[in-house]
Amino acid sequence: MKNNGGEAGEIKNKLWAIGGGKGGVGKSIVTLMLGISLARLGKKVTLVDADLGGSNLHTLAGIKYPRYTLADFINRNVESIEEVTMDTPVENVKLICGADDILGMANPKYTQKTRLFNHLKRLEADVILLDLGAGTSFTTIDFFLYAPNKIVVLTPQITSVQNAYGFIKAGVYRCLNEAFSKDDEALGLIKRGSVSVQGEPIDSIAKLYDAFKVLGEGRQERLQSCIDGLRIKLIVNMVREAREKNVSTIIKSVAKNYLSLSIDDLGTAQYDNTLYASINNMSDFLTKKRASMAGINFYDIASNIVKGMKPPKSRAKAGPVKP
Numbered sequence: 641m642k643n644n645g646g647e648a649g650e651i652k653n654k655l656w657a658i659g660g661g662k663g664g665v666g667k668s669i670v671t672l673m674l675g676i677s678l679a680r681l682g683k684k685v686t687l688v689d690a691d692l693g694g695s696n697l698h699t700l701a702g703i704k705y706p707r708y709t710l711a712d713f714i715n716r717n718v719e720s721i722e723e724v725t726m727d728t729p730v731e732n733v734k735l736i737c738g739a740d741d742i743l744g745m746a747n748p749k750y751t752q753k754t755r756l757f758n759h760l761k762r763l764e765a766d767v768i769l770l771d772l773g774a775g776t777s778f779t780t781i782d783f784f785l786y787a788p789n790k791i792v793v794l795t796p797q798i799t800s801v802q803n804a805y806g807f808i809k810a811g812v813y814r815c816l817n818e819a820f821s822k823d824d825e826a827l828g829l830i831k832r833g834s835v836s837v838q839g840e841p842i843d844s845i846a847k848l849y850d851a852f853k854v855l856g857e858g859r860q861e862r863l864q865s866c867i868d869g870l871r872i873k874l875i876v877n878m879v880r881e882a883r884e885k886n887v888s889t890i891i892k893s894v895a896k897n898y899l900s901l902s903i904d905d906l907g908t909a910q911y912d913n914t915l916y917a918s919i920n921n922m923s924d925f926l927t928k929k930r931a932s933m934a935g936i937n938f939y940d941i942a943s944n945i946v947k948g949m950k951p952p953k954s955r956a957k958a959g960p961v962k963p
């Protein structure tokens with residue numbers, strides 16, 4: 641699936657993917673809380689449960705038995721995506737429920753994904769947030785690559801940092817594999833770069849860029865444009881101590897050195913007992929607008945997102961892939 645990061649126009653501010661590799665780091669909570677905050681900031685929001693193997697966003701959003709799910713759209717039981725979009729207890733927040741009830745739904749075919757993306761692009765909403773599943777399946781990575789805005793959620797735990805980096809790396813190499821899918825020479829080098837084998841000289845995107853030199857015209861530029869198209873932002877969730885916020889510097893530095901990616905911080909959210917205790921009754925939590933520290937953090941992050949949506953100042957290019 642094509643990386644849509646550089647595509648101009650209609651979906652630029654609209655489509656956001658929320659991934660992170662590791663299970664339980666708070667991707668669904670981040671999706672929900674950002675969605676609610678964006679709605680309070682005046683945006684019409686649609687949340688999409690794109691965790692096709694283990695959907696549960698509807699439960700968090702206070703919907704017990706979804707009438708329709710993404711499966712109805714993917715299987716063409718309905719013609720348009722609007723028909724599977726439902727209201728939530730929160731004003732201006734709609735939801736497209738996930739589809740883990742049908743065998744094989746976790747891996748929709750290329751044509752099914754393309755149809756889904758085409759409908760999402762046209763969906764009437766100011767912001768669409770895609771809640772991705774854990775892991776690095778092609779489907780999850782494809783959703784991540786398709787969205788022009790990519791958020792990676794991690795917690796301060798080292799395992800989460802490792803998985804978040806693995807997720808980002810999988811995105812980079814999937815993007816390169818797609819961009820060079822008809823170029824066997826380039827694919828051979830990309831494969832060498834993607835596997836971590838001790839002693840392999842192509843151990844970074846910068847080295848891959850150098851190796852591409854011998855392949856001739858245009859290859860290095862295409863590689864550069866893949867990397868430039870990946871604009872990734874981090875949210876560190878479940879922070880218990882101020883110093884834990886710095887965990888993002890580790891991942892940013894490793895991504896810079898090995899993937900030639902410039903990653904930005906989008907914000908942090910505290911570990912919040914009120915939120916944790918409300919998980920079995922989020923509907924109550926959401927509609928009564930209970931004060932919570934994490935809620936304030938997510939509102940601040942959403943405010944920054946809205947500020948960033950204002951007519952773009954020209955963003956500095958990430959620079960050459962060489963570190």
Ligand SMILES: Nc1ncnc2c1ncn2[C@@H]1O[C@H](COP(=O)(O)OP(=O)(O)OP(=O)(O)O)[C@@H](O)[C@H]1O
Pocket residue numbers: 662663664665666667668669670691694772773774877878879909910911912913915916919934
């Ligand atoms: N900021 C927070 N403070 C306290 N608890 C949190 C916070 N964020 C998430 N949680 C807790 O972590 C649990 C996992 O969150 P969530 O389901 O959003 O993770 P996930 O990354 O979507 O998991 P999965 O990969 O299984 O989809 C939630 O049940 C919630 O209790």
Ligand SMILES: [Mg+2]
Pocket residue numbers: 667668669691771772773
């Ligand atoms: Mg989830």
